[in-house]
Amino acid sequence: MQIHSPIPELRQALMKRGRVVFVPTMGNLHAGHIALMTAARAHGDTVVASIFVNRLQFGPSDDFDLYPRTLKEDCEKLAAAGVDVLFAPTEGDLYPEPQQYHVEPPAIQNQLDGEFRPGHFRGVATVVLKLFNIVQPQAALFGKKDYQQLMVLRNMTRQLALPIEIIGGETVRAADGLALSSRNGYLSAAERAEAPRLQRLLQQVSAAIRAGETDFARLERETAGELDRHGWKTDYVAVRRQADLQLPDTGGKQALVVLAASRLGPARLIDNLEIDAPGGR
Amino acid sequence: MQIHSPIPELRQALMKRGRVVFVPTMGNLHAGHIALMTAARAHGDTVVASIFVNRLQFGPSDDFDLYPRTLKEDCEKLAAAGVDVLFAPTEGDLYPEPQQYHVEPPAIQNQLDGEFRPGHFRGVATVVLKLFNIVQPQAALFGKKDYQQLMVLRNMTRQLALPIEIIGGETVRAADGLALSSRNGYLSAAERAEAPRLQRLLQQVSAAIRAGETDFARLERETAGELDRHGWKTDYVAVRRQADLQLPDTGGKQALVVLAASRLGPARLIDNLEIDAPGGR
Structure with missing residues (x-):
């Protein structure tokens, strides 16, 4: 019988898989997303993207219904960018029943953007954890434009001992400096x-x-x-x-x-x- | 480029590993734990046990310091039971920094045993999620003696889309009917x-x-x-x-x-x- 104490050693003993790189999105893809897909290629063998507009991270006064859905165009852009696998779940795939178990981030979730979007980062953290559990990537990319989101997800990943490297992608801007969104x-x-x-x-x-x-x-x-x-x-x-x-x-x-x-x-x-x-x- | 919508299909496309069965414990093992180890053998190829007394699930008035630690005897029992791998992390391995991200179970966490042990099921859910993320088993066994714990972990696993089968083990009793504990x-x-x-x-x-x-x-x-x-x-x-x-x-x-x-x-x-x-x- 083997006995392991340090986490990395235990992981090593149980590891058998190649390297999957994951880029979760809410679709309506622009050049900022595509830059993440291209960057992902350098971090692994298989690039997986997801498109899911996550109701859980929208407040009652947010733009969930208005949020643009453009799946056909998105698929063409992802294929052209060399993405290997797209995960595009329906609401029923990801939330077959009301979500009762959540990831609860610390107080920063209610500050900065969180002050104006109650429950937003809890919803982001919960859906990204679910996506991570489904895709089981070795690395995942998130844009630096959503800086607080990147920080919450990086700290969640480390604190929950997920074996996933979180990589921040540089913000892509229009010629006049406006961040793409x-x-x-x-x-x-x-x-x-x-x-x-x-x-x-x-x-x-x-x-x-x-x-x-x-x-x-x-x-x-x-x-x-x-x-x-x-x-x-x-x-x-x-x-x-x-x-x-x-x-x-x-x-x-x-x-x-x-x-x-x-x-x-x-x-x-x-x-x-x-x-x-x-x-x- | 492949496109997948249902979760099981996506998982199939990404799956490359054998079957690991996991039995988390807090040590001080008795015949009830050993019955779980033996049962685990029937559910996979590699049986992994863990021993970790999880401070997060003890309240301030609980018996964390008093809780018996018997690692040497436990190792002998696990080896004799045919366990393949033991994960025995230190507190520093599992909590290298104060835990700020938690799994928050729904209201049942504050009822029944939860009413008398505030924060207990949050602590259990959080540590078990971390252990799952580290071991990445295909199945995990928990005794039915801690029935509410089994229910919380089964529902957490399903709701967070963890690719893990949760199996309840029958309670082992002394000849006079007392549940082993x-x-x-x-x-x-x-x-x-x-x-x-x-x-x-x-x-x-x-x-x-x-x-x-x-x-x-x-x-x-x-x-x-x-x-x-x-x-x-x-x-x-x-x-x-x-x-x-x-x-x-x-x-x-x-x-x-x-x-x-x-x-x-x-x-x-x-x-x-x-x-x-x-x-x-």
Whole structure:
């Protein structure tokens, strides 16, 4: 009889499979998703994508019914991107009965985006765990545009001992800097022209911090004010630690990220920018 | 590119492994555990056992520190029972950092045993999910003695789409009917002689229901009173549906179980009895 104590050793003893890389999506695919599919190829032998609009992560006032479903076009894009397997479950496949068991993330689930979307990250964590259990990949990719989601899923995966490497994919942007998003399709032409301001202001915040600014609360307040003066309704602008999105330590040298969510016309847009080398910190 | 919608079909497409059967324990093994190991052999090629006293499922007033640790004797028993692999993690292996992500079971986690052990089933569900993620078995066995635990884990496994068959093992009893339990070791000789009353009374409840009794509340009250007259302090006696431990439907024909927990001296003993063919129902 073998006896193992460290988890990696036990895993090694039981392992028999090749390497599957997984990219979960809600469909309505754009170049940002396709960049994830292409990146996935470098991380394994078999690339699996999924398309599922997950009711569990939408609040009652969210856009679940409105959310665009474009399966036929999505399939063509995935095939062209060299994806090997698509998992496209129905609601009955994934939720054959009301979901009663959930993954409960810690308090960060109710902060930043979670403050404005109660239950959202619980719904994301629960459906991604189910998808992981079904696909059983060795690696999974999520875009950095949904930065808080990436952080929650990375920490969930580590804390629940899932044998899955979580990889963040860089945000893909239009030429004017707007982060690609399914929700950009809700914007009028005038709103679309205004939308790049969000990323421009985050770059200003980043530049200020790299130049030595340490009054993050003032930067956050001024950025939100600037957006709102141009017709936005800002939910938050926040400078946080990358690893767990907690408030930065005073005088610490930790890697930072500035995150924002703001509503422009019918669309709620989110964006962020990593600040890897804050000056004077 | 393949496209799959039903989960079983997707799983088939991705499956490459043999069959591992897993029996998680907290150690201090008795004949009840060994019966699970022997039964496991019939369900797969490789039998994996684990021993881990899980702090997360003990309340502040529970017996975590007192809980018996007997790893050397346990290893000998497992080897003799033909177990192939033992996973015996340290606390640092399984909880290298404070656990922040939990499996949250539904309301039943705060009823029956859960009413007297706040957080217990959340702790059980979370550690078993982690063990499942580490061992990645095709089947897992749990004793029916911890009936509510078996029900929570079976429903968690189904609801989180884990590709694991959950198998309940029959309770092993001493000649006088007492269910084997690590906690029986806390009993004095006099208490040990009194202890079989719990199972005897559950058999009387079962006989009454099979004979047509439908006033479950009266049976529960009388059984608890009978125990307490003999020096027990009863937490609950409850007649419930087997599938989800909810209150039985009036006039329904569902399979029932009677469960009880009662404190005798220093030990909190639990037991139950399935009632598969209630008369007149």
